[in-house]
Amino acid sequence: MEKKRATEERRKFLKVTLGAFLSGALTSSCDLSRLKNPKTMVKSPIGPNILRPPGAVPEEHFAQKCIRCGRCGEVCPYHCIKYFDVKDGGVFSGTPYVNVMEKPCYLCMKCVYVCPTGSLVPCAKEDVRMGVAVINRQICVTWQQDKTGLMCKTCFSVCPFSGVAIKIDHDFRPYIVEEYCTGCGICAYSCIADTWYENNGKKAITIMPIKWKKIKEIKLEDIKKS
Amino acid sequence: MARKSFWKRITIWRYLFLLACFIVVVGNPFTNYYWDINFIQGWFQSLGVGNLWVVSPLEGLESILTAKAFYMPSLVGMVVPVTLAFLMGRVFCSWMCPIEFLSLLTDKILGLIPKWGTKLKYRPDLIRLPKRLLWFALITELMLTMIIGYPLFVWWSPPGLVGRETMFYVFYKHITVEIAIVVVVLLLNLPTRRLFCRYLCPLGATLALIGKWRQLVIRYDASKCVGCKVCDTRCPMGIKPSVGESQSVYCWNCAECVDACPTNALQFTWRDRGIIKVPSVSTKEV
Numbered sequence: 161m162e163k164k165r166a167t168e169e170r171r172k173f174l175k176v177t178l179g180a181f182l183s184g185a186l187t188s189s190c191d192l193s194r195l196k197n198p199k200t201m202v203k204s205p206i207g208p209n210i211l212r213p214p215g216a217v218p219e220e221h222f223a224q225k226c227i228r229c230g231r232c233g234e235v236c237p238y239h240c241i242k243y244f245d246v247k248d249g250g251v252f253s254g255t256p257y258v259n260v261m262e263k264p265c266y267l268c269m270k271c272v273y274v275c276p277t278g279s280l281v282p283c284a285k286e287d288v289r290m291g292v293a294v295i296n297r298q299i300c301v302t303w304q305q306d307k308t309g310l311m312c313k314t315c316f317s318v319c320p321f322s323g324v325a326i327k328i329d330h331d332f333r334p335y336i337v338e339e340y341c342t343g344c345g346i347c348a349y350s351c352i353a354d355t356w357y358e359n360n361g362k363k364a365i366t367i368m369p370i371k372w373k374k375i376k377e378i379k380l381e382d383i384k385k386s
Numbered sequence: 387m388a389r390k391s392f393w394k395r396i397t398i399w400r401y402l403f404l405l406a407c408f409i410v411v412v413g414n415p416f417t418n419y420y421w422d423i424n425f426i427q428g429w430f431q432s433l434g435v436g437n438l439w440v441v442s443p444l445e446g447l448e449s450i451l452t453a454k455a456f457y458m459p460s461l462v463g464m465v466v467p468v469t470l471a472f473l474m475g476r477v478f479c480s481w482m483c484p485i486e487f488l489s490l491l492t493d494k495i496l497g498l499i500p501k502w503g504t505k506l507k508y509r510p511d512l513i514r515l516p517k518r519l520l521w522f523a524l525i526t527e528l529m530l531t532m533i534i535g536y537p538l539f540v541w542w543s544p545p546g547l548v549g550r551e552t553m554f555y556v557f558y559k560h561i562t563v564e565i566a567i568v569v570v571v572l573l574l575n576l577p578t579r580r581l582f583c584r585y586l587c588p589l590g591a592t593l594a595l596i597g598k599w600r601q602l603v604i605r606y607d608a609s610k611c612v613g614c615k616v617c618d619t620r621c622p623m624g625i626k627p628s629v630g631e632s633q634s635v636y637c638w639n640c641a642e643c644v645d646a647c648p649t650n651a652l653q654f655t656w657r658d659r660g661i662i663k664v665p666s667v668s669t670k671e672v
Contacts, residue, residue, distance in 0.1 A: 170599075224452035227445040228540045229432035230553050234418040243554070245562035251536040253564070254550065270424075276432040276441050277449050278457035 205249050208366050211258050211343060213241050214265060214288040215272040215280040219369070226279040228254030232271035240265055258290065260345025260367050265290060267320055267344050286321065291343030291367040293326075293336045299353050300364035302333050308356060315347035315365060343367050396641035396654070400480065404487040411484055411549045415556040429549025430483070431540060432463065439463040443471070444527075444592045445546075448537035451528070468596055475597030479583060479590050480640035484548040485568070486583070489575050489622075508619050512577040515585045517625075517636050524591035539588055544571045579622045584636075594635050601657050602639060604632035610651035617643035617652060627652055 204219050206212060213232055216222055233241040233256055240263035246253040258265050267288060272280040293315075297303040301310040311332045319326040325340040326347060345367045353364035392398060410426060411433075417423040427434040432441045441463030450456060470477060480486060497507035531538050540546070547568050551561050574581040583590055606627060617627040620642045625631040627643040632652060644652050 221453055223536050225449055225455075225457070226540070227431050227441070227449050227537065228546070228550070229428040229445075230550055231428040231432060231434055233557060234415065234427045234553065235424045237422060239419070239557060242558065243550075245554075246541070246564055247562075251534065251538070251541075253562075254541040274424075274427055274434055276428075276434070276439050276463050277446070277453075277460045 205244055205252055206257065206369050208368055209260050209345070209348065211260065211265075211290045211345065211367060211369055213256050213258055213271050213280055214267060214269060214290055214342075214344075215275075215283045216290070217279055217281060222279055223252045223255050225277045226255050227277050229276065230254075230256075231274040231276070232256050232280060235270045235274050237268060237270065238263060238266055241271060258345065260348050261363075264345035264349040266346065267342065286340070286342065288342040288344070289370060290345070291369045292338050292341045293343065293345075293347055294366050294368050295334060295336060296362075296364050296366065299359050299362050300334070300351075301353050301356050302331075303364075305331065305333070310356075312352055314350055314352050318346050318350045320344065320346065343370070390645060395645045397645045400641060401490065403481050404483075404490065407482040408484050408487045412552045415549075415553040419556050429546055429553070430478075431543065431546045431549075438466070440466050442543075442546075442589065443467055443596070444589045445537065445540050445543065447592070448528070448531050448539055451532055452535055452537050467593075471593045471596040471600070473600060474602040474639060475600035476590060476593045476638035477602075478593055479587075480638040483545045483583075485544045485571060486580075488548070488568075488572055489580060489583075492572065492575060493579070509579065510619075511579070511624055513581060514578070514624070517584070519585040520587070520591045520594065520636070523586045524588045524595070527588035542567055543589060544568050544582070544587075545589070578624070580624075583638075584623055590638075594638075598635050600639075603655060603657050604637060604639065604641075604644060605653050605655040606630045606632055607651045607653070610649045612649055612651075614648065616646045616648065620646040 204223075206219055212219065212222060213236075217225060228243075230243065233239075233243060240258050241256045242259060242262075243254055243256055244252050249255065256271075267285050269282075269285055269288075272282045275281075295303070295315075301308045302312050305311060313328065313332055313334070315334050316322055316326050316328050316332075321340055321342065325337055325342065326334050327337060328334050348363055348365040348367050351363040351365045353359050354361045411429045414426045414429075417425075418427065425436060430442055431445050432439065434440075439459060439462070441460050443464050446460050446464045449460065467478065493507050497503045499506060527539055541564070544567055547564050551565050551568070555561050571582045578584070604627065608630075611628065613628070615628050617632075621627060622640065622642060623636055623638055625634060625636050627637075631637070632643065639654075641654065644654060
């Protein structure tokens with residue numbers, strides 16, 4: 161008798177728990193993201209040219225969501241996704257990054273479809289915002305064409321959204337259209353400015369990390385304006 | 387008193403299954419890197435086999451706790467391991483975990499030493515801690531995770547690290563300092579068998595908690611028992627099947643005691659004869 165009652169109570173408890181859990185999960189009413197403390201206790205190792213893979217959620221949530229399963233790096237056909245270790249990452253250890261100077265992202269979009277935790281959200285190629293390319297006009301050989309006498313156009317021709325994200329003006333000088341730049345880093349990788357003897361091995365393009373959602377908002381506003 | 391014939395021992399199947407799981411986890415960086423076969427990705431934090439996604443329950447839970455948001459594929463990925471643990475208890479630990487494979491390998495290698503082999507293989511515990519330390523390990527892990535605000539077990543999980551270090555070695559030709567955690571966990575085996583698994587593993591605690599009311603248990607038949615206590619020496623978890631502890635929450639269904647028992651007093655059984663209980667026909671009415 162005692163055992164039977166215990167069983168019934170247990171079943172009731174299980175049912176209530178399951179119901180509460182399912183209702184919570186299904187309605188997605190548990191939107192606690194607003195309660196999040198924006199301050200993080202540690203500094204992210206993400207910086208210029210060190211970027212998250214495509215489709216990544218904003219950096220302040222990334223290390224919380226990612227479970228370091230390494231599936232993005234294993235499917236990457238170019239092996240451009242690398243992982244922080246505990247020395248340079250701290251709690252970010254095991255999270256993926258793309259160093260565009262070693263190997264840029266070619267936007268094959270394989271990694272976003274294997275992420276089990278939604279750290280990398282599936283999105284279209286042109287919606288990727290890994291960062292934004294910034295051209296240093298003091299170093300770019302085409303911008304300094306009076307001095308160098310060169311017109312290189314390399315970044316323009318390698319950009320996967322050439323003519324949209326990178327445009328060239330009448331003197332073949334490149335400029336970035338920020339709202340369309342995916343930050344894949346192919347332009348920064350293939351920039352030839354480091355071979356110009358005055359530049360001391362500096363490349364003219366740097367990819368600066370940005371907030372993925374923020375650039376989307378900017379883009380929407382721009383569309384509304386125009 | 388004769389031992390069971392080779393293929394009838396359950397432990398043989400366990401060793402083979404452990405080996406297969408180890409080969410999958412260690413081998414899949416190679417297939418991914420050298421042949422670009424992406425059919426299997428990841429390791430035991432999240433394993434993708436084709437379209438089946440498996441997410442480890444503790445890592446998934448930590449991700450939910452720190453990100454404070456649900457993500458459906460991650461929840462669905464937790465269904466398979468949680469169901470497995472709910473029905474069969476800690477079988478992940480004893481039948482799949484690469485750490486268990488490596489510990490077993492060290493045990494077997496120690497067993498090859500002449501003279502002391504058997505003594506070393508089934509060595510008595512030098513360090514004995516209270517078993518409930520397991521729960522404190524889980525609570526500490528979760529509290530630390532929530533205080534720091536970043537999931538911790540995702541990067542120091544020893545079974546995950548075995549896969550990650552292999553992947554690092556294959557992909558980037560170097561290993562990281564985290565390999566020390568795996569080495570320490572394996573070294574802790576020497577004073578007491580499975581010291582880490584018994585008392586410190588938060589993932590094991592999660593699975594044990596889910597498997598509290600598991601269906602697959604080892605039944606102890608007191609009428610068949612001759613009291614030889616072989617099972618107590620064989621049990622890697624340090625529990626005593628000879629006093630009926632095999633149905634406790636700390637048992638991980640590894641079947642070492644089932645095979646060691648000379649009189650078949652310990653047997654795998656489905657509790658309540660499986661999920662559907664067959665109503666017994668009373669003979670009085672007939």
